[in-house]
């Protein structure tokens with residue numbers, strides 16, 4: 200398993216540019232976490248990101264480091280849990296995990312579907328570091 204630091208190094212070597220999309224998501228996450236932490240030092244933040252958010256995990260990790268740099272959250276690691284996109288067919292009830300954003304039932308071909316999961320952007324837990 201790669202640490203966030205390793206991912207960031209790998210990212211810079213390949214010339215990753217942090218994308219605006221990921222930066223915006225990281226800013227939103229940082230605001231929620233800062234409110235929750237209320238001044239305490241944060242060790243780790245876990246987030247659920249739905250597949251339909253079309254987030255690139257490496258770009259998200261890199262953006263996180265940029266967003267928290269020189270803030271009270273600096274040093275906090277971001278753990279990303281990618282939630283699969285699942286739709287349910289209104290016609291036959293079949294559930295399909297989407298591999299691409301085509302909202303069609305694989306059993307009967309109906310386009311009348313409801314999205315069950317995949318739109319998440321949730322901070323699921325925040326680990327606060329013990330005071331030194």
Ligand SMILES: [Zn+2]
Pocket residue numbers: 288289290291292293304305306307308309
């Ligand atoms: Zn169906």
